[in-house]
Amino acid sequence: MPDLATIGAALSSLKTASEIVKFLRESDLSLERAELKLKLADLVSALADARIDLVEVQESLAAKDKKIAELEEAFDCKDAMVRRYDAYYVADPDGQPTGIPFCLRCWETDHKKRQLVLSSKDRHMRVCTSCGHQYGNSRVEDL
Numbered sequence: 446m447p448d449l450a451t452i453g454a455a456l457s458s459l460k461t462a463s464e465i466v467k468f469l470r471e472s473d474l475s476l477e478r479a480e481l482k483l484k485l486a487d488l489v490s491a492l493a494d495a496r497i498d499l500v501e502v503q504e505s506l507a508a509k510d511k512k513i514a515e516l517e518e519a520f521d522c523k524d525a526m527v528r529r530y531d532a533y534y535v536a537d538p539d540g541q542p543t544g545i546p547f548c549l550r551c552w553e554t555d556h557k558k559r560q561l562v563l564s565s566k567d568r569h570m571r572v573c574t575s576c577g578h579q580y581g582n583s584r585v586e587d588l
C-alpha cells in the first residue's frame with residue numbers, strides 16, 4: 446500500500462529532474478552531444494519514476510475515498526439497523542426489525558448491508574450475496 450514514503454520517492458524523483466533541467470540550462474552549449482543525451486535520459490527516467498509513484502498515490506487515495514464512503518454509509522445507518530436472531534434488519538419507527546434480512550457477518554465485520562437470499566441448493570437455507578455465508582432460513586426470515 447503506497448504511503449508517505451511513496452510520496453517522498455515521487456518528490457525525490459521530481460527534485461532530481463529539476464536539478465537536471467537546471468544543470469542543462471546553466472551549461473549553455475558547452476556540453477558534448479553524448480553528455481547531453483545522457484542527461485536527457487536521466488531526466489526522462491526521473492520523470493517516469495515520479496509518474497509511477499504518483500499513480501500509486503492516486504490509486505491509494507481513490508481506495509481511501511471508497512472506504513470512507515462505505516464507512517460513512519455504515520455510520521449513517523448504524524442506528525437504523527437492528528439484530529434479530531442471526532440477521533440484521535432495518536428498524537421501523539418503533540425500533541423493531543422489519544423487511545428483508547441482511548448478513549450478520551458482513552454487517553458486523555465489514556459494516557456492509559448485504560441481502561440474504563434463498564439458497565438455490567437448499568430451500569431451508571439463505572445465503573449472503575456477498576460473502577456466501579449460509580444461514581438457517583428460520584433464523585433469518587423476512588419480517
Ligand SMILES: [Zn+2]
Nearest residue numbers: 548551573576
Ligand atoms: Zn455476508
